[in-house]
Amino acid sequence: MKTERFAKDEQGVAFPMAMIVMAILSALMAAFAVLATSEPQIASNQMASTQARALAETGVERALWALSAGMRATVPSGALTTNADGTLASPVPAPYNGTYVSVSSVGGFKVTVADGAAPNEKVITALNAASAPAARTPRARPPRSRWAATRSSTPQTRRSTARE
Numbered sequence: 050m051k052t053e054r055f056a057k058d059e060q061g062v063a064f065p066m067a068m069i070v071m072a073i074l075s076a077l078m079a080a081f082a083v084l085a086t087s088e089p090q091i092a093s094n095q096m097a098s099t100q101a102r103a104l105a106e107t108g109v110e111r112a113l114w115a116l117s118a119g120m121r122a123t124v125p126s127g128a129l130t131t132n133a134d135g136t137l138a139s140p141v142p143a144p145y146n147g148t149y150v151s152v153s154s155v156g157g158f159k160v161t162v163a164d165g166a167a168p169n170e171k172v173i174t175a176l177n178a179a180s181a182p183a184a185r186t187p188r189a190r191p192p193r194s195r196w197a198a199t200r201s202s203t204p205q206t207r208r209s210t211a212r213e
Contacts, residue, residue, distance in 0.1 A: 100155050101177040108158035108175030112145060116162070116171060135168030149178055 118128035129145060131137055141162055144150045151157040160175040 104152060104156055104158045104177035105175045107152055108150070108160035108177075109173050111150075111158075112160050112162050112173040112175065115145060116173075129162060136164050137162060137171070 112129075115127060115129040118125050119130040121128075124130060129137065129142070140146060145160055145162040147159050147161045149157055149159055157178050158175050159178055160173065163172045163174075164170070165172045
């Protein structure tokens with residue numbers, strides 16, 4: 050009879066239950082606090098990666114323009130012309146020889162145009178650059194993301210690959 054009474058007696062249960070609920074809520078609050086502190090870093094990394102890819106793609110697009118503009122009757126300045134056999138002039142003029150091109154305060158790109166396997170094939174490689182090579186100084190923050198974009202272009206096909 051005493052054991053039945055003890056099982057039905059719920060006196061003193063409120064405090065332990067309140068402590069258990071408080072522990073669970075505290076753990077959830079700590080998890081959300083950690084998530085809130087890491088979210089700005091994740092967003093910053095995503096933005097840097099997007100900017101890096103955009104800068105590399107800018108280099109590829111500029112080189113594609115230079116190649117197509119070089120085939121016009123009146124060649125604009127900055128265009129790439131080819132020899133009679135379809136090869137690029139040697140040496141390749143700047144900025145298509147890997148020199149730094151500033152696009153904005155975010156950075157710029159380095160683009161290289163080379164002859165491909167066939168005379169009418171050109172290989173374009175572009176790298177983003179966060180700042181001019183001479184202006185780089187050691188920083189406490191980690192380096193920005195780097196993207197490399199390569200395109201091989203022929204009149205028949207166009208292939209594009211990108212890597213981070």
